[in-house]
Each structure stands twice: as structure tokens, then as C-alpha cells.
Amino acid sequence: MKLAADRIYRILPQRIQQWQKSPCIAEEQGKKMLERIRREQQDVHTRLKDMECH
Numbered sequence: 001m002k003l004a005a006d007r008i009y010r011i012l013p014q015r016i017q018q019w020q021k022s023p024c025i026a027e028e029q030g031k032k033m034l035e036r037i038r039r040e041q042q043d044v045h046t047r048l049k050d051m052e053c054h
Helices: 001-020 023-052
Strands: none
Touching: none
């Protein structure tokens, strides 16, 4: 049992670092969605300004 616990304590910090370095899929999808929404907002803002000028 002690051998297993020692192995876990030795491997776990390395695994945690690896997990923190690689972004999760949901986070990546959220970033892409946010970028798309911001582009759409900018497009709408530009269209509204154009409508105000005419």
C-alpha cells in the first residue's frame, strides 16, 4: 500500500501540470464562440452607425 501511495504522490504533481497546460475542449469552444459573438456585435454596431448616417 505504501508503494502505491508513493507512486501516486510522485506522479500526480506531474499529471496536474500537464492538465493545466492543455486547455479543455469546452474552454476552447467557449473562446471560439465568444470571438464569433464579438465579431457579430461589431458588425451590428457598424450597420447601426451606417443607418444613423443615412
